[in-house]
Amino acid sequence: xxxxxxxxxxxxxxxRGERTRQRLLEAAEDVFADLGYHDASIVKITEAAGxxxxxxxxxxxxxxxxxxxxVLDLNHRVRQAMTEAAEQGATRAEKEQLGFAAFFHFTAExxxxxxxxxxxxxxxxxxxxxxxxxxTNGYVxxxxxxxxxxxxxxxxxxxxxxxxxxxxxxxxxxWILWAGRDALPAEVSAELASIIARTIGARSxxx
Numbered sequence: 235x236x237x238x239x240x241x242x243x244x245x246x247x248x249x250r251g252e253r254t255r256q257r258l259l260e261a262a263e264d265v266f267a268d269l270g271y272h273d274a275s276i277v278k279i280t281e282a283a284g285x286x287x288x289x290x291x292x293x294x295x296x297x298x299x300x301x302x303x304x305v306l307d308l309n310h311r312v313r314q315a316m317t318e319a320a321e322q323g324a325t326r327a328e329k330e331q332l333g334f335a336a337f338f339h340f341t342a343e344x345x346x347x348x349x350x351x352x353x354x355x356x357x358x359x360x361x362x363x364x365x366x367x368x369x370t371n372g373y374v375x376x377x378x379x380x381x382x383x384x385x386x387x388x389x390x391x392x393x394x395x396x397x398x399x400x401x402x403x404x405x406x407x408x409w410i411l412w413a414g415r416d417a418l419p420a421e422v423s424a425e426l427a428s429i430i431a432r433t434i435g436a437r438s439x440x441x
Contacts (some may be wrong), residue, residue: 241292242299243297255293262304267346269285271301271339271357302361308347309365312340317372326380328438331427334402335417341406342416377434387435398433401426429435 238246239255259284265274276297280287294300304374319336323329341347354362370392377391405426409418418426 263346267349271353324423341410
């Protein structure tokens with residue numbers, strides 16, 4: 235998360251408080267993924283986190299409050315993982331491939347991501363929209379820069395960002411989540427790299 239981390243009353247948390255809050259979020263990730271939003275409860279979350287129920291309300295306003303914060307926490311972590319990986323690429327095509335690989339690795343480590351995001355469609359649609367908007371904001375800027383530099387074909391960077399996210403999400407579902415892998419099979423990875431290069435219109439010599 236960025237900025238100062240606060241409790242339910244808006245006050246900044248101590249280092250110990252931040253650790254407790256994160257423990258609650260991690261427990262909520264497991265509980266919401268295993269039971270679903272409606273069968274999950276604050277009692278089950280606090281039991282899984284190993285904290286008292288009264289402690290919960292120092293950090294979150296209620297079940298929906300921690301659910302929303304969990305979506306944003308997962309969003310922050312997956313964006314951070316993808317950004318750090320993509321920065322290692324020399325070309326836009328390489329950045330895309332590395333970013334996709336980081337997303338797939340994160341999915342393998344946090345399979346609850348898919349389940350929780352799908353629950354958000356019904357539980358908290360405004361947070362679902364914010365999740366995707368935050369994913370695309372920096373993505374659009376990077377694609378626009380690559381277009382302006384002539385590295386990839388010109389076009390609508392926002393549409394391209396959403397299209398690429400759709401590819402990554404469904405490929406991750408099929409070959410990571412459902413298959414129980416932590417990375418794509420080599421032949422799938424190679425074909426995906428080719429699809430990405432064609433989709434972004436990587437210039438000759440830049441793929």
